[in-house]
Amino acid sequence: MSKLSSATKIVRYSVIAVVIFILLGLAWWYFFLNARGDDLRATDAGRGAGAVIPSSDSTIGSTYGNIAQNFFGGIVANITSTSGTGSEENTPNSAVPRLWHIVHTPVAGAGFVVRGSPTQENTAGNMAVRFVERGTGYILEARPMTGDVVRITNTLVPRVHEAIVAENDVVILRSVNEAGSIVTNIGQATSTLTENYEPASLSLSLLPQNIRAIAIDPSGEEILYLLPENAGASVVRATWDGKDAERIITLGIAGWQMLWTPGHIVLVQNPSSNATSYAYELGVGAALEPLVRSVGSLSVLPRANSEALLYSTDFFMSARVSANASAVALPIRTIADKCVWAPGEDLTAYCAVPQTLPGSTVESFLRGEAHTADAWWRIDVSANQAELLYAPLGVIQLDVENPAIDSNGEHIVFMNAVDKSLWLLRIEE
Amino acid sequence: MMTRVCFVRHALVVGTTLLLAIFFLSPNTAHAQLGLDVFGANLTLTTAPVYPSPNQSVRLSVQSLLLDLASSDITWYADNVVVANGVGLTETIVTTGSLGSATNIRVEARRQGTSAVAEGIIRPTEVEILWESDSYVPPFYRGRALPSAGSNVRLFSVSRFQYTGTQSTVSPDKLIYTWKKNNKILKSISGLGSHTVLLEGPVLFGTDNISVEIKTADNSLRGFASIRISSVEPYLALYEEHPVFGVLYHNALGSRASVPETEATFVVVPYFAPVRNPDDGFLQYEWSINRTDIASSPTHPSAITINAEGSSGLASIELALTHATNFFLSVSRTWNITLAGAGDSGFSNPFRSSNP
Numbered sequence: 001m002s003k004l005s006s007a008t009k010i011v012r013y014s015v016i017a018v019v020i021f022i023l024l025g026l027a028w029w030y031f032f033l034n035a036r037g038d039d040l041r042a043t044d045a046g047r048g049a050g051a052v053i054p055s056s057d058s059t060i061g062s063t064y065g066n067i068a069q070n071f072f073g074g075i076v077a078n079i080t081s082t083s084g085t086g087s088e089e090n091t092p093n094s095a096v097p098r099l100w101h102i103v104h105t106p107v108a109g110a111g112f113v114v115r116g117s118p119t120q121e122n123t124a125g126n127m128a129v130r131f132v133e134r135g136t137g138y139i140l141e142a143r144p145m146t147g148d149v150v151r152i153t154n155t156l157v158p159r160v161h162e163a164i165v166a167e168n169d170v171v172i173l174r175s176v177n178e179a180g181s182i183v184t185n186i187g188q189a190t191s192t193l194t195e196n197y198e199p200a201s202l203s204l205s206l207l208p209q210n211i212r213a214i215a216i217d218p219s220g221e222e223i224l225y226l227l228p229e230n231a232g233a234s235v236v237r238a239t240w241d242g243k244d245a246e247r248i249i250t251l252g253i254a255g256w257q258m259l260w261t262p263g264h265i266v267l268v269q270n271p272s273s274n275a276t277s278y279a280y281e282l283g284v285g286a287a288l289e290p291l292v293r294s295v296g297s298l299s300v301l302p303r304a305n306s307e308a309l310l311y312s313t314d315f316f317m318s319a320r321v322s323a324n325a326s327a328v329a330l331p332i333r334t335i336a337d338k339c340v341w342a343p344g345e346d347l348t349a350y351c352a353v354p355q356t357l358p359g360s361t362v363e364s365f366l367r368g369e370a371h372t373a374d375a376w377w378r379i380d381v382s383a384n385q386a387e388l389l390y391a392p393l394g395v396i397q398l399d400v401e402n403p404a405i406d407s408n409g410e411h412i413v414f415m416n417a418v419d420k421s422l423w424l425l426r427i428e429e
Numbered sequence: 430m431m432t433r434v435c436f437v438r439h440a441l442v443v444g445t446t447l448l449l450a451i452f453f454l455s456p457n458t459a460h461a462q463l464g465l466d467v468f469g470a471n472l473t474l475t476t477a478p479v480y481p482s483p484n485q486s487v488r489l490s491v492q493s494l495l496l497d498l499a500s501s502d503i504t505w506y507a508d509n510v511v512v513a514n515g516v517g518l519t520e521t522i523v524t525t526g527s528l529g530s531a532t533n534i535r536v537e538a539r540r541q542g543t544s545a546v547a548e549g550i551i552r553p554t555e556v557e558i559l560w561e562s563d564s565y566v567p568p569f570y571r572g573r574a575l576p577s578a579g580s581n582v583r584l585f586s587v588s589r590f591q592y593t594g595t596q597s598t599v600s601p602d603k604l605i606y607t608w609k610k611n612n613k614i615l616k617s618i619s620g621l622g623s624h625t626v627l628l629e630g631p632v633l634f635g636t637d638n639i640s641v642e643i644k645t646a647d648n649s650l651r652g653f654a655s656i657r658i659s660s661v662e663p664y665l666a667l668y669e670e671h672p673v674f675g676v677l678y679h680n681a682l683g684s685r686a687s688v689p690e691t692e693a694t695f696v697v698v699p700y701f702a703p704v705r706n707p708d709d710g711f712l713q714y715e716w717s718i719n720r721t722d723i724a725s726s727p728t729h730p731s732a733i734t735i736n737a738e739g740s741s742g743l744a745s746i747e748l749a750l751t752h753a754t755n756f757f758l759s760v761s762r763t764w765n766i767t768l769a770g771a772g773d774s775g776f777s778n779p780f781r782s783s784n785p
Contacts, residue, residue, distance in 0.1 A: 106674050134674050134675075135673040135674050158673075158675075159673075159674060159675035161568070161569050161675065161678075162569055174569070175675075176568050176569075176675065176676075180568065180706050180707075180708075182568050182569070231583075231625050231627075232583065232585060232625055251585065252559065252583060252584070252585025252586070252624060252625030253559055253560065253561045253583055253585045254561070255561045255573055255574060257571060269559055269573070270561070270571060270572055270573040270574075271571075271572060271573060272572060272573035272575060274573075274575055274659065274661065275560070275573060275575075275656075275658070277573070278557060278559055278587070280587075285597075287598070288587055290555070290557075293557065294557070362572065363572055363664075363700075366570060366571050366572040367570075367572075367664075367666050367678075367681050367698075367700065368666075368668070368677075368678055368679040368680050368681040369666065369681040369683070417679055418679075418680070419679075419680075420679055
């Protein structure tokens, strides 16, 4: 009997010991896992998990809104809130200067759009500057009369190098993929301030890869693009969404710039300081009709619905008032790419003129090695006279590129090639 | 026998006399379309330029080996209208018409009862040669791709030939092209419709003269153009590759530059190198930073990432670029870049890099 009780005790104590060991093991495992979980949660938090989605109180929510406001002083646009109480009033904002630095961050392109139905009394008030952020591909609108800047799309397209904005809200976004190929997307951003204060998605169509140059007709309904081929390149014409594509001419070389103004489709051969270039107008039957022949460092600016033409070789500007007229030298030293024709009957142009003539070659400028510091001039082409319109303050270096003028001839929007920021000049004080 | 010989002798004399009379007493004429020298029996008519374009001033010249033109009365006609007349007037200037026009030129020289005439037709044409190289330039670069040693040059001839009385120009595919390089005919690429050709580019430091002569099948219209193409050395430009904005092609870094980042990625663009992309497998990148050799990335050798944390922030970046098979490609360059090194805290302007 005693033996039996001893055995029972041994078994009992053994079971108790096993249970205790199991419990200790489970406790250790629990605390070990918990500690690992804390590490994982800390890592996830560092990656943004569980963080509040940055919808922000601002309608910007963009690179501009996140960075520029916090780190740049000076002229900053007013931000319209998304409270849904946006006003239709076009109250001039005295904080918007004559030269308005719309955004400090790099943009890919900009253009003027007309929102709503312009009235006779307020055509300028319905005009807006629509631009594309380079880093995100977001499309924003800036209103010159009020200084408001609002984001209208939320479709992310990273690293947009070039963008074209058309009057009918069509936008072309061009970027480079990982393989180094040019990717071109096209879409229509129809959000407007009056209809929807929330950014909308942008539906994009993909055009063929490696388009070398592209232009959109002034109404935004058709596009022309240059597609390289084995023996040169083809000029293709299509509707704005890329449909109904049709090859209209084959060219033996692929290095062209394409300009589409009302009444003109112009091809300008890429310039070089080592060689001369040519400019042609695409005429009836896609025939190449010469506009400018054998000119070094050529840039051209045709005039809408007119035979007048500005062109430059290096920084020597010339003008032709009609197809049969001889070219005359203008009293300014700049390039045609820095100029815009004023709307209307008068042969008036506005040009950004370097305040100091650069000694660099055209290749240096195109490679981003040299920049000019420009002032704006008004040129009466008929009278061959020029007058200073606006010279920025000495601390501001403006190397004007991609200028565009609104249909009223009151504002010029342009990019600064130094940092790809966006500016707006009110022509009259 | 003797009678037959006399008859033949007399026939020969009479025949020769008649031929000479016809030759010397009648006006000598030469007909051709100008653009080539017109060699008549007594007069040679030339134009300058040889292939005139529309609405262009053309100098007409007449020469003769047999006649003394200096003392001859010379009359020039354009479309049967006298445009110039005078003793010894061996040159005159006319203006061509528009594309599709034809100007009949006639010159008459008279002296002491003898006269000579040369005629021709000037039909102006236009020919231009556009060219570019297939060397490398980055996306969205708006300049011309220039040829370097080992690259090719593509030539595109734009011509406007128009027959008199027609409204449209002759299709370039129906014209006959004769291409020459340094005065040597390139038979393999010449021929009907050869308006676009691909040639080897000039050699290192070399210059090529390229010309094209174009004509219609009936030889009635002719044109000509020539150009000179010089090779260049590939050029290295360094850019920052921003994580948000991509490669900042608008702001090439100079030999001395500063970047307000502790860590930055730089990309070199070998402008005009005879390759399709900067990471071509035949390109050999030899990077060094502060005289320390750095191995290039096997997949993206044109880029390099520098982290200046814990250092002075000054990086002397040297790059030597060569080609595995093209021994003429050898370029190098040095950039002294100052990054934000240790102790540099806070957020700086990421959108500008200053080049002092």
